[in-house]
Amino acid sequence: MTEPHPDIRPQPGILDIALYVGGESKLQGHAEVLKLSSNENPFGPSPATVEAFRASSGELHRYPNSDHGALRGALGRLHGLDPERIICGAGSDEIIAFLCQCYAGPGDEVIHTEHGFGMYRISALAAGATPVEVPERARHTDVDAILAACTARTRLVFIANPNNPTGTMIGEDEVTRLSEGLPPQALLVLDGAYAEFVPGFDGGAGLVGARENVVMTRTLSKIYGLGGLRVGWGYGPAHVIDTLNRVRGPFNLSGPALAAAQVAVEDVDYTAFCQAENILNRDRLAADLAALGVPSDPSFANFILAQFASAAEAEACDAHLRRAGIIVRRVAGYKLPAALRITVGDGAACARVAEAVAAFMKVRA
Numbered sequence: 001m002t003e004p005h006p007d008i009r010p011q012p013g014i015l016d017i018a019l020y021v022g023g024e025s026k027l028q029g030h031a032e033v034l035k036l037s038s039n040e041n042p043f044g045p046s047p048a049t050v051e052a053f054r055a056s057s058g059e060l061h062r063y064p065n066s067d068h069g070a071l072r073g074a075l076g077r078l079h080g081l082d083p084e085r086i087i088c089g090a091g092s093d094e095i096i097a098f099l100c101q102c103y104a105g106p107g108d109e110v111i112h113t114e115h116g117f118g119m120y121r122i123s124a125l126a127a128g129a130t131p132v133e134v135p136e137r138a139r140h141t142d143v144d145a146i147l148a149a150c151t152a153r154t155r156l157v158f159i160a161n162p163n164n165p166t167g168t169m170i171g172e173d174e175v176t177r178l179s180e181g182l183p184p185q186a187l188l189v190l191d192g193a194y195a196e197f198v199p200g201f202d203g204g205a206g207l208v209g210a211r212e213n214v215v216m217t218r219t220l221s222k223i224y225g226l227g228g229l230r231v232g233w234g235y236g237p238a239h240v241i242d243t244l245n246r247v248r249g250p251f252n253l254s255g256p257a258l259a260a261a262q263v264a265v266e267d268v269d270y271t272a273f274c275q276a277e278n279i280l281n282r283d284r285l286a287a288d289l290a291a292l293g294v295p296s297d298p299s300f301a302n303f304i305l306a307q308f309a310s311a312a313e314a315e316a317c318d319a320h321l322r323r324a325g326i327i328v329r330r331v332a333g334y335k336l337p338a339a340l341r342i343t344v345g346d347g348a349a350c351a352r353v354a355e356a357v358a359a360f361m362k363v364r365a
């Protein structure tokens, strides 16, 4: 622990930030680990996307385009959205940070849910605002609890739908009810990092289009398999996008990132393949684990939240998986000590997980 300097002090809130801990990727004594801790796409990006990234290497001395027009155009065509109301960021993390920087400061409250994504709290504190945690109802976003927690100081309300690390989702009617019930100064942020895994789901874009107090964030880190590239985007009312663009650095996305992301977005057949594979492997894995006595809520994302009888059992299973060369995510930090979040790999990876959990449950019995 570094001691704070007596005179040179950061802004209030900054030292309250606990560093974000990403999914681990290495295990001692295992050359080939199966990493299922960060919800990455087991198939990686599409071949055309990798080719576009490679092809961009001849232009590394050039500054990138700063208005992201080509990528915003591709996103707008794919989703049927006005590109003028899209903003691109270095991951959706950057869009979340812009939202907090622009709309929340000292004395303001930023609501997130009990098991919600860690970056909401971090970005709220970084902006000097006060994060407010609201309980969930059996690992589902609880609209009534959020509305009850709203005050005259609430500026932002973050929900992920589907949620991480629970994998659960709430319906369009509930999200609409939330947007309608917020106090007038509050903005609802719908984090759609996993929206592409839900067939036919628009991530809340329709609601954004119909209202002035709803923003949607999206990412290319999950179904597009581009977590390493850092590309995300937001879609919102014109007044919000105009605001966020004022704090966005002009060159926040690199040239290779822009080039590869556009191709990824346009490669709809590959996205459809990844969506279908995920559903198949996820539902099989969930059924296999349930049959072993490890249930999970129906997941709408590319992971399942496996529930054990106790925190001790979840910890022991995690240790067993590690010995088998498999890294999953412990989620005690998300107030889910008796659960493990397991990313859906390809068919072989899921079979390996099911086998290892079966072996664990056998020795435990």
Ligand SMILES: *Cc1c(COP(=O)(O)O)cnc(C)c1O
Binding pocket: 039, 090, 091, 092, 093, 094, 117, 160, 163, 164, 191, 193, 218, 219, 220, 221, 222, 227, 230, 231, 232
């Ligand atoms: C993975 C994830 C993101 C994506 O973050 P990026 O910065 O785009 O990589 C955003 N929100 C949630 C809930 C996530 O799980």
